[in-house]
Amino acid sequence: MTAANVVVREVGLRDGLQMVQRFFPTPAKLAWIAAELAAGVGHIEVCSFVPPKNIPQFADAFEVAEAAVRLPGLQASALVPNLKGAERAIAAGIRELHFVLSASEEHNLRNVRRTTQQSLDEFRAVVALAHGQEKKVAVSGAVATALGCTIAGPVDPGRVMAIARMLVEAGADELSLADTVGYANPAQVRALFERAESELGGTVPIAAHFHDTRGLGLANVYAAVEAGIRIFDASLAGLGGCPYAPGASGNIVTEDLVFLLESMGLRTGIDLGRLVEVRRIVAENLPDEAMYGQIAKAGPPKGFLARAA
Ligand code: COA
Numbered sequence: 001m002t003a004a005n006v007v008v009r010e011v012g013l014r015d016g017l018q019m020v021q022r023f024f025p026t027p028a029k030l031a032w033i034a035a036e037l038a039a040g041v042g043h044i045e046v047c048s049f050v051p052p053k054n055i056p057q058f059a060d061a062f063e064v065a066e067a068a069v070r071l072p073g074l075q076a077s078a079l080v081p082n083l084k085g086a087e088r089a090i091a092a093g094i095r096e097l098h099f100v101l102s103a104s105e106e107h108n109l110r111n112v113r114r115t116t117q118q119s120l121d122e123f124r125a126v127v128a129l130a131h132g133q134e135k136k137v138a139v140s141g142a143v144a145t146a147l148g149c150t151i152a153g154p155v156d157p158g159r160v161m162a163i164a165r166m167l168v169e170a171g172a173d174e175l176s177l178a179d180t181v182g183y184a185n186p187a188q189v190r191a192l193f194e195r196a197e198s199e200l201g202g203t204v205p206i207a208a209h210f211h212d213t214r215g216l217g218l219a220n221v222y223a224a225v226e227a228g229i230r231i232f233d234a235s236l237a238g239l240g241g242c243p244y245a246p247g248a249s250g251n252i253v254t255e256d257l258v259f260l261l262e263s264m265g266l267r268t269g270i271d272l273g274r275l276v277e278v279r280r281i282v283a284e285n286l287p288d289e290a291m292y293g294q295i296a297k298a299g300p301p302k303g304f305l306a307r308a309a
């Protein structure tokens with residue numbers, strides 16, 4: 001297989017599970033991680049270090065993280081909403097933290113009970129902790145509601161860029177811009193990501209995180225690819241959504257994202273056929289959850305898998 005030139009990050013075990021009420025058993029989470037790794041998914045956000053009383057699905061975050069970081073070849077990251085989460089993630093052996101804060105003040109207050117400014121201050125403390133480890137732990141600064149908010153409505157791109165710049169100046173190792181509630185359209189995505197690439201792309205890698213709530217998820221990926229983005233989050237079977245954003249629903253579907261990128265000639269390093277098979281683990285453990293994805297339903301075009309390999 002040719003070397004990958006685009007990164008597909010699985011966030012199903014974090015974003016995908018955070019609204020799911022039924023507990024996904026720990027061994028099944030680990031089986032899911034191992035199966036995606038075997039399919040060639042080298043980067044997986046494996047859990048979220050939030051208080052279990054707020055999101056019981058992540059009561060096993062420490063156990064999942066500890067096991068995931070031992071898997072050879074896997075880059076295992078975790079979401080952290082605050083310093084306490086960062087401390088727990090680092091104690092579990094996570095080497096890449098995804099710190100989330102929202103461009104929408106209203107969403108940030110609801111999501112992490114802080115103003116955006118307070119979260120920026122907390123981000124600095126997280127970077128100090130992570131970069132101060134004997135072996136530096138990386139921190140990605142993830143800007144949620146960067147393309148719109150179901151509480152506040154439109155979000156000013158100027159404000160998004162100001163926050164992004166502050167994250168980079170504070171030491172972020174990566175910047176991620178998220179359409180948390182699926183409001184974005186491709187023209188808007190192209191404009192924001194081109195601006196981010198031109199103003200900050202030289203300093204840190206920039207990732208894109210899209211939800212398919214209004215059906216424009218993959219169109220937005222295409223626009224971001226055109227703007228030069230090469231890191232994409234996605235969720236197996238399109239599970240997902242923020243429990244603190246009204247009306248939120250699933251991420252773009254990992255399998256369909258891989259199909260889009262590979263058919264455009266980009267190389268993900270992922271075996272699409274094996275990836276689709278991983279859905280069985282999700283289906284078995286979440287029998288009541290809707291599973292999305294066109295490739296799983298229709299199958300890839302004749303000869304596609306052989307050509308991609
Ligand atoms: N992990 C585990 N426990 C944590 C924690 C974390 N990351 N952060 C705080 N706590 C504990 C504190 O130790 C404290 O425990 P105590 O009552 O036993 O003393 C308690 O939770 C409250 O701490 P506090 O710092 O006051 O938190 P808060 O009430 O202001 O809530 C968040 C802040 C960030 C923890 C909360 O808003 C949250 O869980 N948000 C989750 C957002 C999310 O996951 N969104 C989806 C992804 S974008």
Ligand code: ZN
Nearest residue numbers: 015180209241
């Ligand atoms: Zn999301």
